[in-house]
Amino acid sequence: MALRTRLSEQIGVDIPLMQSGMGGIGPITLARLAAAISEAGALGTVAHPALVLEVSELDEEHIDKCVAEVVQQVREGIRLAVSLTSKPLAINVRIAQEQPDAPAVLRAILEERERDPRVREQLRVLTTSGGHPRMYGMNGLFRDSGMLHFHAVSNVRHALAAQAEGVDGVIATGFEAAGHVGHQPVHTFVLVPSVVAAVDLPVLCAGGVVDGAALAGALTLGAQMGYMGSRFLASEESEYNDANKKLIVSASETDTEVVPAFYGPGRFIKNGFTEEIRRMEANNISTRERMRVEGAAMRRGALEGDLETGMMVGGQGIGRVREILPAAEIVRRVAAEAEESLDRVRDCIIR
Numbered sequence: 001m002a003l004r005t006r007l008s009e010q011i012g013v014d015i016p017l018m019q020s021g022m023g024g025i026g027p028i029t030l031a032r033l034a035a036a037i038s039e040a041g042a043l044g045t046v047a048h049p050a051l052v053l054e055v056s057e058l059d060e061e062h063i064d065k066c067v068a069e070v071v072q073q074v075r076e077g078i079r080l081a082v083s084l085t086s087k088p089l090a091i092n093v094r095i096a097q098e099q100p101d102a103p104a105v106l107r108a109i110l111e112e113r114e115r116d117p118r119v120r121e122q123l124r125v126l127t128t129s130g131g132h133p134r135m136y137g138m139n140g141l142f143r144d145s146g147m148l149h150f151h152a153v154s155n156v157r158h159a160l161a162a163q164a165e166g167v168d169g170v171i172a173t174g175f176e177a178a179g180h181v182g183h184q185p186v187h188t189f190v191l192v193p194s195v196v197a198a199v200d201l202p203v204l205c206a207g208g209v210v211d212g213a214a215l216a217g218a219l220t221l222g223a224q225m226g227y228m229g230s231r232f233l234a235s236e237e238s239e240y241n242d243a244n245k246k247l248i249v250s251a252s253e254t255d256t257e258v259v260p261a262f263y264g265p266g267r268f269i270k271n272g273f274t275e276e277i278r279r280m281e282a283n284n285i286s287t288r289e290r291m292r293v294e295g296a297a298m299r300r301g302a303l304e305g306d307l308e309t310g311m312m313v314g315g316q317g318i319g320r321v322r323e324i325l326p327a328a329e330i331v332r333r334v335a336a337e338a339e340e341s342l343d344r345v346r347d348c349i350i351r
Contacts, residue, residue, distance in 0.1 A: 003335055007169065007202040007224035011124055011148065012088045014041035015335045017215060020206060020229035021092025021127055023179055023313070025050045025240075025302035029077025033237040033327055035084035040331035043225075045090040045127065046081050049073040050298050051101045067101040071108045078112050078119060088124045095131035096263045098291060103136050110138075110145055124148060127171065130180055130263060133162040150204060154182025159195045159203075170195060171227050174207025178230050178315035180266045181207075181258060189221070196222030210317035212337020219338070220345070228334075230315045235327045243305030244312055245324050253319030262290040269312035273297045276309070 008016040019037050022030055027049060034044030049070050074091075081089050091109060095102045113120040126142055128135055129152035135142075142149050143166065150169040151162040159170045172195040174188025175181050186194075188207040196203050205218035206227035215226040233240055234248045247269060258267045259277040268274055276297075280290055294311065301310025325333075 003338055005219070005224040007204075008043075011043060013038070013043045015331060016219065016225040017042040017331065017334060018090065018125075018204060018225050018227050019043065019045040019232050020227050021045055021094070021129060022047050022229050022233060023050060023094070023298075025298045027073050028239045028302065029073060029080070030239055031077040031080040032084065033232060033235060033239070034089060035081045036235075036237045036327035037232065037331060038081075038087035038089055039085045040328035041087075041335070042331045043088060043090055043125065044081070044085075044327075045092050045125075046074070046077045046123075048091075048093050048105060049077075050295065051099060063100055067104050070101045071104050074105050074108050075112055078109070078123060079116075082116070082118050082122050086122070089122050090125035090127055091123060092127045092129065095128045095135055097131060098263045098287065099130070102131070103138075106135065106138050106142075110141060113145055113147070120146070125150060127152065129171075129173075133165040133167055135165075139166055152206070153195065155184060155186055155191070156194050156198045158182075159199050159201075163199045163201055167201065169202040169204060169224075170199060171204040171206050172196075172223070173227075174205075175258070175267075176316040177207035178233075178256075178267050178313050180261065180264050183265060185258075188218075192218065192221040192223055207315065208317040210315075210320050212334045212339070213341045214317070215334055215338040216341035216345070219342070226334075230313070230318050231321055231330060231334075232327060233313060234318075234321050234324050235330055236324060237327045240302050240313070241305035243307055244301060244310075244314075247307060247312055248314050248318045248321050249323060251314060251318045253316045256314055256316055256318070262287055262294055267315055269314045269318075271307060271312055272309045273301070273311050 005016045030047040037044035133151040148168040152171040153159040175185040202224045204225045204227045205223035209226040209228045210231040218226045234245045260281040297311040300306035
């Protein structure tokens with residue numbers, strides 16, 4: 001059985017599976033991972049590097065310098081990914097108002113597509129998250145450029161708002177997911193079919209998609225693609241520190257928690273970092289200071305592997321991740337397991 005959907009065919013990939021944005025940290029763009037995933041037949045995503053502002057008092061000149069560094073990292077990530085595969089690729093941008101680099105990053109993506117015909121051919125999908133789908137008024141520019149635009153949503157109201165802005169698809173992100181989640185806990189099994197029924201757009205399913213059984217479930221709920229993060233984080237090509245990967249492999253489904261991150265709730269693996277964030281919230285610490293603390297924790301976790309005080313990324317699905325594998329093998333197994341799961345459903349139905 002071919003695991004293809006209308007959306008996967010429109011994008012040009014063999015398997016209806018997409019790597020999530022996975023919030024690149026510092027210079028991390030996950031370009032090698034994205035290329036490996038795309039080369040294996042799914043859709044890899046170049047990550048938006050984090051704007052790490054670890055200094056308490058920041059002037060505009062320093063912020064502008066940090067923004068310029070992120071933009072250059074994005075350009076380099078796009079060029080590296082395109083050099084490693086000839087298959088379609090995506091890119092994620094966090095567009096929250098607390099991301100002063102977002103407009104510049106969006107412009108850089110358009111410029112890279114204009115500069116290089118290979119980028120224009122391969123970089124086919126933009127995913128946005130963490131902010132309003134109006135995207136600083138740039139929706140029309142991306143639509144005219146030929147890119148598909150998918151926006152992450154956590155409830156039906158947000159999905160309808162995204163549709164009204166003219167996006168090409170929505171990523172229904174259940175409360176199980178890693179990283180930023182909705183303010184109200186709506187889980188994947190409720191969220192995805194509700195969004196599918198509400199919008200006239202392709203829906204991607206995020207939250208708990210870590211294996212083929214979950215992908216099969218996403219498809220039966222009406223999604224046209226699965227959106228996978230934690231499973232790919234624990235891959236050989238992932239640039240996250242090995243300590244984060246090993247922690248995912250050893251963790252259970254109860255080892256994560258949602259904390260009030262600086263621009264919305266976020267799910268991370270429990271440790272001293274999540275405890276600190278709760279203390280800061282209780283003490284009404286400013287957004288800028290929380291952004292600084294989280295930036296430092298990102299670095300300690302993703303780059304240095306500090307299990308005690310670093311930000312350790314993972315969704316509830318990590319309880320089903322048991323080994324670190326090459327990205328291509330993850331894609332192969334997920335596709336095979338999804339086909340087996342769908343066949344098993346057919347076999348158990350009495351007609």
